[in-house]
Amino acid sequence: MAPPAKKQKIEGAPRRALTRRAQDGGVRTKSEPSRRPVIDHTFSSDEEQDLPNDDSGSDTEAVALRPAASYNALLQSLGASHTTGKVQKKKKTKRRHETREDSPGDLDNDFEEDILPSEQQPEGEEQTAAGASEEDVIDPFAPVDEEDASDPFEILFANPEDNDLSQKLDALARDSWKKDEALSKALGRLSAMVPDTSSASSAYIHRGQMSLRDAHLKKRWIEPATRIQEDLSPLHNALTPIIFNYADVLFGGRTVENAAGLRQISCLHALNHIFKTRDKVLKNTAKLARDQNTGVEYRDQGFTRPKVLFLLETRQSCVRYMETITQLAEPEQQENRKRFQDTFVRPEDDFGEDRPDDFRELFSGNDDNDFRLGVKFTRKTLKFYSQFYSSDIIFASPLGLRRAMKLDDVKKADYDFLSSIELVIMDQADAMLMQNWDHVEHVFEHLNLQPKQPHGCDFSRVRKWYLDNQAKHLRQTLVFSAYLTPELNGIHSTHMRSIAGKVKLQQRHPGTPLASSTHPLRQTFTRFAARAPAADPDARFKHFTTALVPALTRPAQPGAPPVGALVFIPSYLDFVRVRNFFAGAPAAQHVSFGAVSEYTDVREVRRARSHFFDGRHAVLLYTGRAHHFRRYRIRGVRSVVMYGVPENPAFYSEIVAGFLGASINEGLVDAAEARARIMFSKWDGMALERIVGSDRVGRMLKDVEGDTFDFR
Structure with missing residues (x-):
C-alpha cells in the first residue's frame, strides 16, 4: 500500500486536496499467489465517498469559443444557482507554454479530488466549450480537406438531410427495421439491420472489402492509414466499410491474433471523427467572427466536448490503445506522459507456456480494472489526464467509470460528460462478463442523456x-x-439503435468436442427442461440433485479408487447453492468435498486441491470465474460434471481434455472409465454451439431425438 500523496501547491491551478486511494486489487505484486481479481459486486461505505470525476491533471484549461451574447445571460443565470459567494470575474491570462514532456503539476497519485464544481472556475481560467479550446487554432500550413457530400460524417453529423433524418428517427421510435443476413468468408455470419424507411437498404453496410485509404479520411490520416494497411487481414478490410459508415457493430470473433488490427482501425476511426468535428467547429467559428451580422446559424456541437469513449477491461489494454493513438497521431508534445507511464505501465508477466494466449493478453502487465483517463488533443499536443469536460477521449473501465459518475450518491452524481459521446468502443467485452455486468449496463443507460448543468x-x-x-x-x-452471449445480445438490441444501422457478426463454429485430445473421452450431454430463463436455475438444480448427485454420493467399494469428481459451475450464485447442498443436505452427508471459487484465499485453495488429489475429498466444486482469473491446474480428476455450459469454449477443452487427459497420462484413471457429463437447457444454445458445433446444436436443442447425446 502506497503512502498518501502530500498536498502541494500546483503552479497555474487552484489548491486541491490530493488523495491516494488504496484499493483492493489496485496495487499488487506480480507473483502469482498475490494476483487477485477485483470482484466488484458492491461498494463499501469508504469506497463510495470522495470519488473523483476523472484522473484529472493539474493543468488549467483555456478556451477560445465564446457563446453568443444572447446566451451569456442564460448561462450566467444557470450557473448562478450552483455557486456560493461571489464568483470572481473571469479574465484571460497568458498561458505558460510547456515544452517539457510533463507539466510541473504532475503528481504521483493516481486519483485527484477536484474540490471545485465545474461551474465555478478559479481566476485565470475560462470554461471549455463543447467544440474546441484556445489552443485549437487552425494551422495555415495544414492540408485543406474539401467537403465530400458522400462522406458518412457529412451525411450523419455535419449536414444531415432533415427529411431523411426524421424518417429514420420515426422508424426507430416504432422499432421498425429492415433486416438482411449473409454469410461472408471473412466475417462469418452477418446480420445487418437499418431503420425501415422507403429508401432503406442494408446492402450498403456489407459491401465487401475496402482499403483504409478509401475510408473518407482527413488528409492528415492518409499517411498513417497507409502504414497500417499492409498489416491488415481480409477480416479487417471487410470491417472497414462497416465501421467507417458509422454502423453499430457487435463483433463476436475477436482473437489475440486480430486484436491489434481491430485496435488500429477503431483508433484511426476515432481520431478521424474527433478532428473532423473539431475542424468543423473552428472553421464555423472563424466564419462567425468574420461575418458577425449575417445571422447565419451553425449547428456543429454537442453539449460537452468529449466525443469518444473507450470502455476497456484493464489498464494494460488502455496502454495498448494509447500506444496505437500516439503512433497514428505522432504529436509533437505529450503532456503528463511520465505520469501515465508511472500509473498505467508495468512489465508484462511471464506466465509460462502452460497459460493460454488469451489469458496472457488479458492479465500480463497492469491488470487493474479500476481506472479512468481523459485525453485531449490540440494542434501539436496530446495531453494525458485532462479534465473530463475538456477531453476529446475518455478511457475507462466499467467499474472506474461508474465510480466517476458517483451513481450511488444522488447529490454528487455527475454523468453530464457522457451527454455528447458520439462513438463508443468496447473491447474485450467477454472479459467484462466475468466482472459485474451491471457496471456496463449503468454506463450505457447514462450515455447521451440531457445534461443537468x-x-x-x-x-x-x-x-x-x-x-x-x-x-x-x-x-x-x-x-x-471473443464470443457472443445473451448479455451482449441485450446491448445489441437495447443500446445499438443508430440511424446508420447495426451489424452483428459471429463466426460459424465447427465444434471440436475434445478432438484435440489424444484419448477418446466419453462426453455425455444431458438436456433438462426449463420453460423460461427465470426458471432455469431451479430446474438446473433439481436435475443436478436428482440425476447426477446419486452417482457422486454412492459409497465407494472397499479398495475402489477415490471418486475424484470435479464439478465445474459457471455461475457463483449456483456455486453457493450447490456448496450449501453438499454441506447440509442428508443426501450428501457422507461425501467429503472441497470448494474453490474466485473468493477463496490462496491457502484454502492449496488445501482443497491437495485433499482432492490424494482422495480425502471425493468432490471438488470449481467456479468459472476462478478458472478465468487463475487457470489452476487441478490434478486427480477422474470425472468431470459441468453444472452449466461454459461461455468460453476454451474452458471446456482445458478442463475436460486437460484435466482428464493429465489423469490418464499419470495412470490415475483408465481412458475407458474417464467421463464428462454436461448439463444444458435450450437457454444455453449460444454457449453449446461453440462446443458441439453449429451443425449439431440445432438438433440437440430440439425434443425430437431425446435428451441425452454422447460424443467420443
Whole structure:
C-alpha cells in the first residue's frame, strides 16, 4: 500500500486536496499467489465517498469559443444557482507554454479530488466549450480537406438531410427495421439491420472489402492509414466499410491474433471523427467572427466536448490503445506522459507456456480494472489526464467509470460528460462478463442523456438532434468480443439503435468436442427442461440433485479408487447453492468435498486441491470465474460434471481434455472409465454451439431425438 500523496501547491491551478486511494486489487505484486481479481459486486461505505470525476491533471484549461451574447445571460443565470459567494470575474491570462514532456503539476497519485464544481472556475481560467479550446487554432500550413457530400460524417453529423433524418428517427421510435443476413468468408455470419424507411437498404453496410485509404479520411490520416494497411487481414478490410459508415457493430470473433488490427482501425476511426468535428467547429467559428451580422446559424456541437469513449477491461489494454493513438497521431508534445507511464505501465508477466494466449493478453502487465483517463488533443499536443469536460477521449473501465459518475450518491452524481459521446468502443467485452455486468449496463443507460448543468455550452451551436434528445440514435457503438452471449445480445438490441444501422457478426463454429485430445473421452450431454430463463436455475438444480448427485454420493467399494469428481459451475450464485447442498443436505452427508471459487484465499485453495488429489475429498466444486482469473491446474480428476455450459469454449477443452487427459497420462484413471457429463437447457444454445458445433446444436436443442447425446 502506497503512502498518501502530500498536498502541494500546483503552479497555474487552484489548491486541491490530493488523495491516494488504496484499493483492493489496485496495487499488487506480480507473483502469482498475490494476483487477485477485483470482484466488484458492491461498494463499501469508504469506497463510495470522495470519488473523483476523472484522473484529472493539474493543468488549467483555456478556451477560445465564446457563446453568443444572447446566451451569456442564460448561462450566467444557470450557473448562478450552483455557486456560493461571489464568483470572481473571469479574465484571460497568458498561458505558460510547456515544452517539457510533463507539466510541473504532475503528481504521483493516481486519483485527484477536484474540490471545485465545474461551474465555478478559479481566476485565470475560462470554461471549455463543447467544440474546441484556445489552443485549437487552425494551422495555415495544414492540408485543406474539401467537403465530400458522400462522406458518412457529412451525411450523419455535419449536414444531415432533415427529411431523411426524421424518417429514420420515426422508424426507430416504432422499432421498425429492415433486416438482411449473409454469410461472408471473412466475417462469418452477418446480420445487418437499418431503420425501415422507403429508401432503406442494408446492402450498403456489407459491401465487401475496402482499403483504409478509401475510408473518407482527413488528409492528415492518409499517411498513417497507409502504414497500417499492409498489416491488415481480409477480416479487417471487410470491417472497414462497416465501421467507417458509422454502423453499430457487435463483433463476436475477436482473437489475440486480430486484436491489434481491430485496435488500429477503431483508433484511426476515432481520431478521424474527433478532428473532423473539431475542424468543423473552428472553421464555423472563424466564419462567425468574420461575418458577425449575417445571422447565419451553425449547428456543429454537442453539449460537452468529449466525443469518444473507450470502455476497456484493464489498464494494460488502455496502454495498448494509447500506444496505437500516439503512433497514428505522432504529436509533437505529450503532456503528463511520465505520469501515465508511472500509473498505467508495468512489465508484462511471464506466465509460462502452460497459460493460454488469451489469458496472457488479458492479465500480463497492469491488470487493474479500476481506472479512468481523459485525453485531449490540440494542434501539436496530446495531453494525458485532462479534465473530463475538456477531453476529446475518455478511457475507462466499467467499474472506474461508474465510480466517476458517483451513481450511488444522488447529490454528487455527475454523468453530464457522457451527454455528447458520439462513438463508443468496447473491447474485450467477454472479459467484462466475468466482472459485474451491471457496471456496463449503468454506463450505457447514462450515455447521451440531457445534461443537468450547462458546462459552458453555447446552445446556439448545439445540433438540433441533441436538443431533441435524439443523440443516442446518432451514436456509433463498436463492441469486440471473443464470443457472443445473451448479455451482449441485450446491448445489441437495447443500446445499438443508430440511424446508420447495426451489424452483428459471429463466426460459424465447427465444434471440436475434445478432438484435440489424444484419448477418446466419453462426453455425455444431458438436456433438462426449463420453460423460461427465470426458471432455469431451479430446474438446473433439481436435475443436478436428482440425476447426477446419486452417482457422486454412492459409497465407494472397499479398495475402489477415490471418486475424484470435479464439478465445474459457471455461475457463483449456483456455486453457493450447490456448496450449501453438499454441506447440509442428508443426501450428501457422507461425501467429503472441497470448494474453490474466485473468493477463496490462496491457502484454502492449496488445501482443497491437495485433499482432492490424494482422495480425502471425493468432490471438488470449481467456479468459472476462478478458472478465468487463475487457470489452476487441478490434478486427480477422474470425472468431470459441468453444472452449466461454459461461455468460453476454451474452458471446456482445458478442463475436460486437460484435466482428464493429465489423469490418464499419470495412470490415475483408465481412458475407458474417464467421463464428462454436461448439463444444458435450450437457454444455453449460444454457449453449446461453440462446443458441439453449429451443425449439431440445432438438433440437440430440439425434443425430437431425446435428451441425452454422447460424443467420443
